[in-house]
Amino acid sequence: MQYKSSTPTRFLYIHWPFCPYRCYFCPFVALAGQDNLMGVYDQALKKEIVKFAKEQENKLLIDTIHFGGGTPSTYPNDLLLDTFDILRNMFEIDDHAEIAIEVNPGTVDKEKLQVWQSVGINRLSIGVQSLKDQVLQKLNRHQTTQQVFDVLHTSAEVGFENVSVDLILGLPEVTPDEWKELINKVVTWPIKHVSIYCLEVHENTALYFKIKTNQVNLPQDEESMALYRWTCEFLDKYGFKQYELSNFAIPGYESRHNQAYWDRVPYKGFGIGACSFDGKRRFCNEKDIKKYLTAMQEGASCIDSCEELDERQAVLEHVMLNLRRPRGVLIRDIIDGMWRNKSNDGYKIIQQLEEQHFVERCAKQHIRLTSKGLVVENEVVAQLCRVAL
Ligand SMILES: C[S@@+](CC[C@H](N)C(=O)[O-])C[C@H]1O[C@@H](n2cnc3c(N)ncnc32)[C@H](O)[C@@H]1O
Ligand code: SF4
CATH class of the missing domain: 3.20.20.70 (Aldolase class I)
Structure with a gap:
């Protein structure tokens, strides 16, 4: 890898x-x-x-x-x-x-x-x-x-x-x-x-x-x-x-x-536990210092894990990271990425979360977390992206 x-x-x-x-x-x-x-x-x-x-x-x-x-x-x-x-x-x-x-x-x-x-x-x-x-x-x-x-x-x-x-x-x-x-x-x-x-x-x-x-x-x-x-x-x-x-x-x-x-652009991390992202895959370096030192002394790889994100995981990350920003997430990104063939259900969930004041509209057709939503951030993301907690 x-x-x-x-x-x-x-x-x-x-x-x-x-x-x-x-x-x-x-x-x-x-x-x-x-x-x-x-x-x-x-x-x-x-x-x-x-x-x-x-x-x-x-x-x-x-x-x-x-x-x-x-x-x-x-x-x-x-x-x-x-x-x-x-x-x-x-x-x-x-x-x-x-x-x-x-x-x-x-x-x-x-x-x-x-x-x-x-x-x-x-x-x-x-x-x-x-x-x-x-x-x-x-x-x-x-x-x-x-x-x-x-x-x-x-x-x-x-x-x-x-x-x-x-x-x-x-x-x-x-x-x-x-x-x-x-x-x-x-x-x-x-x-x-x-x-x-x-x-x-x-x-x-x-x-x-x-x-x-x-x-x-x-x-x-x-x-x-x-x-x-x-x-x-x-x-x-x-x-x-x-x-x-x-x-x-x-x-x-x-x-x-x-x-x-x-913004999910590529970045490279060095040192123990450091993570990197190459646009598609996330890499994590060895967290144990002894193992990291041995790998580097032997000229071997110090990457401990690598995860290739599928399309849904990439959308999930995009939603998680951008719900926290003032500009929010484009509703279309959530519907297209997570609610294919069930877009009505997706819109309904968003409406419910809005009515409960967990999310709010910001820029045109975007939503973001409210301070009430921040407390239950994981639950909000789970509902929007249909994932188990
Ligand atoms: C990489 S950490 C540490 C940087 C530096 N060693 C320090 O302690 O100031 C960056 C920040 O994470 C925050 N942090 C650490 N543990 C936390 C926790 N359990 N909950 C919330 N924030 C935390 C602290 O504000 C810390 O400054
Ligand atoms: S142990 Fe304390 S000083 Fe060290 S990284 Fe964690 S928060 Fe910072």
């Missing part, structure tokens, strides 16, 4: 799994306490990048590079400088490319930010999550409010303009007033983008176990949804326009990496 995109791949993702701690809520491919593997992992990553670039007929012109994690802000400067040499040798990086890195407060200093700027990184995505330090500590996230202010201040000082912050809505022990206080502060920060993620509890996370054993209580869904609606309106007033259910930007600063993903 080899990644072979139908149109040239212009979007790259690089996964750096190392983290200073393992947050109890985190479902991502992340490693804490294994920094001793950074060097060998970096070597393997570079091998994977070079191998892919050499397999392409022409040098690819790249629009976005996203360093995600894990915590890529722990990537040592010397290794990162070297990675950029390789990226610039192997690919043609557009002069206006978006080059982004996810940052944890407490893992950067001025020198690191200057190195990032020198290699062309031009977007920072800072994981703030909350300003209640005790809440974060209890979730094994050892970050302080002072570190958040420091990274915001130093980034601005070094000249980063395109800065985003991630916040999690629905964390335990955060009152509605404390959340509103946080959002009031956020709009005064030197940033251009905010991502608001509603806390998801994933099986196999420590948080899941703590909830099951009543050690942690979460706020009610209704409370979080009311706060979500309040947040959307508040951010809008301050110029942060919603361009996806979780994402808000000053116009012109929408994440191009995210949009490529939602």
